[in-house]
Amino acid sequence: MIWNMFQNIRYMQYVTVCIATMTITSVSMYGAWPSPTLPILQGNDSPIGRPLTDEEGSWLASVVSLATPPSCLAVAWTIQKLGRKGSLMASSVLMLIPWIIIIFAQSPIVICAARVIGGLGFGCAYSATTMYSGEVADVDLRGKLGIITSIMKLLGSFIVLAVGPFISYTALSLVCMVVPLLSLVLISFMPESPYHLVAEGKTEEARDVLVTLATLNATPEYIDKKLLEIEDTVENDMQNQCTFREFISNEEYRQAFIISIGIKSLNQFSGVSAIDSYMQQIVASSGSSISPEYSSIIFGAVQIPAAFVAIFLVDKVGRKPLLIVSALGCAAAYAGEAAYFYLQNEAGSNVDAISWLPTTGIVVFLVMNNIGVTTVPVVVLSEIFPTNIKSIAIAVNTFYGSTLSFLVSKFFKPMSNAMGMHYTFLLYMICCVLGVFFVIFCVPETKGKTFTEIQLRLNKKYIKRRHKKMRKAHLKQAREMGIESSYPDFMKSTGAMTLGVV
Numbered sequence: 001m002i003w004n005m006f007q008n009i010r011y012m013q014y015v016t017v018c019i020a021t022m023t024i025t026s027v028s029m030y031g032a033w034p035s036p037t038l039p040i041l042q043g044n045d046s047p048i049g050r051p052l053t054d055e056e057g058s059w060l061a062s063v064v065s066l067a068t069p070p071s072c073l074a075v076a077w078t079i080q081k082l083g084r085k086g087s088l089m090a091s092s093v094l095m096l097i098p099w100i101i102i103i104f105a106q107s108p109i110v111i112c113a114a115r116v117i118g119g120l121g122f123g124c125a126y127s128a129t130t131m132y133s134g135e136v137a138d139v140d141l142r143g144k145l146g147i148i149t150s151i152m153k154l155l156g157s158f159i160v161l162a163v164g165p166f167i168s169y170t171a172l173s174l175v176c177m178v179v180p181l182l183s184l185v186l187i188s189f190m191p192e193s194p195y196h197l198v199a200e201g202k203t204e205e206a207r208d209v210l211v212t213l214a215t216l217n218a219t220p221e222y223i224d225k226k227l228l229e230i231e232d233t234v235e236n237d238m239q240n241q242c243t244f245r246e247f248i249s250n251e252e253y254r255q256a257f258i259i260s261i262g263i264k265s266l267n268q269f270s271g272v273s274a275i276d277s278y279m280q281q282i283v284a285s286s287g288s289s290i291s292p293e294y295s296s297i298i299f300g301a302v303q304i305p306a307a308f309v310a311i312f313l314v315d316k317v318g319r320k321p322l323l324i325v326s327a328l329g330c331a332a333a334y335a336g337e338a339a340y341f342y343l344q345n346e347a348g349s350n351v352d353a354i355s356w357l358p359t360t361g362i363v364v365f366l367v368m369n370n371i372g373v374t375t376v377p378v379v380v381l382s383e384i385f386p387t388n389i390k391s392i393a394i395a396v397n398t399f400y401g402s403t404l405s406f407l408v409s410k411f412f413k414p415m416s417n418a419m420g421m422h423y424t425f426l427l428y429m430i431c432c433v434l435g436v437f438f439v440i441f442c443v444p445e446t447k448g449k450t451f452t453e454i455q456l457r458l459n460k461k462y463i464k465r466r467h468k469k470m471r472k473a474h475l476k477q478a479r480e481m482g483i484e485s486s487y488p489d490f491m492k493s494t495g496a497m498t499l500g501v502v
Helices: 002-007 011-020 022-032 034-041 054-066 068-104 108-136 139-166 169-187 194-199 203-213 220-239 244-249 251-269 272-286 292-314 319-345 357-373 376-384 387-419 421-442 451-458 460-480 484-494
Strands: none
Touching: 011 022, 011 108, 011 139, 011 169, 011 203, 022 034, 022 068, 022 108, 022 139, 022 169, 022 272, 034 054, 034 139, 034 169, 034 272, 034 292, 054 068, 054 108, 054 272, 054 387, 068 108, 068 169, 068 194, 068 387, 108 139, 108 194, 108 376, 108 387, 139 169, 139 272, 139 292, 139 376, 194 203, 194 220, 203 220, 244 251, 244 387, 251 272, 251 319, 251 376, 251 387, 251 421, 251 451, 272 292, 272 319, 272 357, 272 387, 272 421, 292 319, 292 357, 292 376, 319 357, 319 376, 319 421, 357 376, 376 387, 376 451, 387 421
């Protein structure tokens, strides 16, 4: 009985996605690295010979995101030429080399240069992982496997936040170096995407990959059916290739583009990049009763269970409700943080009785953020774009998101110093509330819908306008032919009735 159950589990889909998303683990380690490291680099015993200034620290925290947009410009070409697997390996190399440089660096400029190299691998990692996960996953596993990306990202943050405060600067860099090295080795044994293989004319190799990814008792007929579906999709994609200009200007993609920009804005303006980079410093400046070191462990630990909750809820309650509840929870957490820092720094009140609030507020934010704001956009973005523009759309979205990430993490410290930390948290709270309204009025529910149904929902107005134009054109043609009285028969003969024009 156990063997029969095992035969029905598509375990290789989970394995391959977990291996592919190890690159995202590397990405998140770069993002979380400043949290335990900046206090060391800004201390009197700085390993580079002198303490960093706040300005240098803000660049160190944010420059990795600044390096990501340029890589996004080439990522669509990279994915097509090197394949999904080759792109993942390239991103692992780009994120491995910088840790070696960081270990021996003796100036902030060298560290920033190393983080720039690592950032170049981010765009490739995100785009290749998103495409690979979507192309190896069956439709019914799409949501679950999509959120594995977020879980692997949180795993990287947890490792850095849990061990970073208790080991040396060099030891932490060595720990971070292990992950891209391991991912590089494991990805080399991973199968290529069957879609890319079919596009390259390697049909038999694609069939072998489908056999590997299917259940152990999958029939040859089932494999042939899957392969035929992929061949049809790839053929359609190659006939409908889309350029960047067409993606931006084509009305057919406009609604999906607006949604992608909106939810990515919510994701980044929720302040998650700043919280990741400055967790320990936020707690230290608050005078919390819980030490920054142990707060760091708590912050890393609470995020992973929250992402697992999202796995079970995303296909049950839907994408939209999770986003709304998550954004409201983040806003409530920020309200508590803003109130605490206002009482401490502006009102001059005694906050000893609520010294637990800063750590608790960040914990609530991290839990609520990972239930929806961080995890759900990954799933939605893989669903709302048609396959022929997905590589360009993901590259553009990664470009936009990484730019926002840089701005949020770069200006957190200067804004907090200039206005006060309470105003910074208040601004993040307002962004979360505005995000709730955007989700309510602009984001469609995609749970349980096929890609075709999603596209029909997004392009309903566009399709109606297109059909109206077609109807006028056919009517004009019927008049010119002198058969206006038999217009319905003419429309039927041209196939317009089938298209739903009349």
